[in-house]
Amino acid sequence: MNDQQQVTTKPKVTSSPDYDVIVVGAGPYGLSAGAYLKNLGLGVRVFGEPMEFWADKMPAGMLLRSPRDASNLADPRSAFTLSAYEAACGKKPSSPIPLETFVEYGRWFQTQLGSDLDRSNITGLTRDKSRFRISLSNGEVIRSRRVVVAAGIGPFQRKPAVFSQLTPAQVSHCYEGRKITDLAGKRVVVVGAGQSALESAALLHEAGSDVEIVAKIPALRWIGMHSWLHHMGPISKMLYSKYDVGPLGISRLVATPKVVHHIPLTLRDRIRVRAVRPAGARWLPERLKFVKVSVGRSVEASKSMGGEVQLKLSDGTERRVDYVLLGTGYDVDISRYDFLSPELVADVQRLDGYPNLGAGFTSSVPGLHFIGATAARSFGPLLYFVAGTDFASKELTSYIRRHRASS
Numbered sequence: 001m002n003d004q005q006q007v008t009t010k011p012k013v014t015s016s017p018d019y020d021v022i023v024v025g026a027g028p029y030g031l032s033a034g035a036y037l038k039n040l041g042l043g044v045r046v047f048g049e050p051m052e053f054w055a056d057k058m059p060a061g062m063l064l065r066s067p068r069d070a071s072n073l074a075d076p077r078s079a080f081t082l083s084a085y086e087a088a089c090g091k092k093p094s095s096p097i098p099l100e101t102f103v104e105y106g107r108w109f110q111t112q113l114g115s116d117l118d119r120s121n122i123t124g125l126t127r128d129k130s131r132f133r134i135s136l137s138n139g140e141v142i143r144s145r146r147v148v149v150a151a152g153i154g155p156f157q158r159k160p161a162v163f164s165q166l167t168p169a170q171v172s173h174c175y176e177g178r179k180i181t182d183l184a185g186k187r188v189v190v191v192g193a194g195q196s197a198l199e200s201a202a203l204l205h206e207a208g209s210d211v212e213i214v215a216k217i218p219a220l221r222w223i224g225m226h227s228w229l230h231h232m233g234p235i236s237k238m239l240y241s242k243y244d245v246g247p248l249g250i251s252r253l254v255a256t257p258k259v260v261h262h263i264p265l266t267l268r269d270r271i272r273v274r275a276v277r278p279a280g281a282r283w284l285p286e287r288l289k290f291v292k293v294s295v296g297r298s299v300e301a302s303k304s305m306g307g308e309v310q311l312k313l314s315d316g317t318e319r320r321v322d323y324v325l326l327g328t329g330y331d332v333d334i335s336r337y338d339f340l341s342p343e344l345v346a347d348v349q350r351l352d353g354y355p356n357l358g359a360g361f362t363s364s365v366p367g368l369h370f371i372g373a374t375a376a377r378s379f380g381p382l383l384y385f386v387a388g389t390d391f392a393s394k395e396l397t398s399y400i401r402r403h404r405a406s407s
């Protein structure tokens with residue numbers, strides 16, 4: 001092997017301890033945590049393409065379900081809010097928020113991290129004595145005392161086995177970024193009754209597809225249909241938090257993740273499942289008025305028949321369509337993060353696929369933290385949403401500040 005070959009095949013290992021904290025992922029959680037950690041004066045670096053999941057995996061034209069107050073990324077001075085972004089670029093505040101505005105907002109927010117952001121992907125993460133060894137997509141290897149995993153839900157798509165016979169040209173999950181406009185004029189079955197499924201069905205219909213929604217639940221549900229409940233001044237404030245996650249009564253509890261963390265797991269799970277049960281935003285019933293909806297049934301078999309897809313439903317009927325879009329949600333399972341070494345995953349104490357987290361979002365591996373959806377089993381459903389970035393960033397940085405000397 002000559003010198004030139006050695007340079008290209010050997011990873012470049014830097015010798016210093018490198019970083020105090022590195023953050024995996026530059027979505028709302030990673031960017032917010034980065035802003036807070038930078039403010040502590042630590043050696044911090046956030047890795048990932050800013051807002052990639054929102055820009056590339058969500059359907060163009062989508063509207064955010066979360067209200068404006070629940071759609072701010074978090075920074076220590078609250079200087080980089082959605083409203084601040086709109087004011088800075090002369091944009092009229094809109095509600096609901098278009099996806100494109102939110103992506104631009106996140107990227108604007110990111111600029112305040114400056115050189116503390118690196119667009120490389122993390123390809124490997126292992127424990128190396130009291131440090132973490134982190135491999136980057138550019139071939140570099142760095143070390144850090146702490147790692148914050150803010151890598152989102154991308155790898156957790158739930159794809160029911162019944163669709164495994166279909167080709168990628170015939171089926172995809174809503175989070176895979178299939179262009180809605182590519183399906184114009186096609187017959188599409190959308191499976192599911194949550195926001196992703198229903199919003200995708202509306203966009204497909206508007207793009208000229210012949211759409212049918214197939215859902216297990218007996219009737220579609222809508223969120224925020226009793227808007228008067230939100231307009232009763234102080235009474236509404238008692239009933240709902242500004243984040244608007246979860247129904248009346250539960251909403252305020254969900255807004256205090258620290259309290260939720262202390263609730264016994266069985267009850268905490270019930271609150272979580274109830275708060276995020278499948279439902280669509282209030283603007284969708286009107287847009288879905290002319291879309292066929294088949295509720296109370298599921299797809300029991302699927303087959304590729306030439307260019308067509310044949311579906312057998314639980315009510316005994318059949319469908320022949322061109323494409324199936326799965327709005328079937330996701331199952332958090334950190335072993336599906338391909339950058340985490342299997343040894344590291346094995347060392348993380350888990351509740352099913354979720355890490356079991358303590359104060360400061362710490363896992364059972366010292367120095368390894370998880371924020372975002374992976375933290376929802378420990379801290380409740382607010383952590384599934386952008387609204388949880390404020391709590392997560394504060395709790396994380398306060399813990400790291402307190403344990404600075406020991407790390």
Ligand SMILES: Cc1cc2nc3c(=O)[nH]c(=O)nc-3n(C[C@H](O)[C@H](O)[C@H](O)COP(=O)(O)OP(=O)(O)OC[C@H]3O[C@@H](n4cnc5c(N)ncnc54)[C@H](O)[C@@H]3O)c2cc1C
Nearest residue numbers: 025027028029048052053064065066122151152372385386
């Ligand atoms: C269709 C849909 C609609 C939604 N609507 C809303 C809504 O209206 N309001 C709301 O609050 N929430 C909504 N959500 C939930 C939303 O996904 C989360 O609120 C939000 O994305 C959480 O941010 P995050 O930073 O944890 O994850 P993400 O936004 O997914 O960011 C994680 C980032 O990490 C990056 N990453 C992953 N692995 C690596 C790696 N190895 N190296 C470097 N980078 C990596 C990914 O590319 C990704 O960009 C919606 C979700 C979906 C699917």
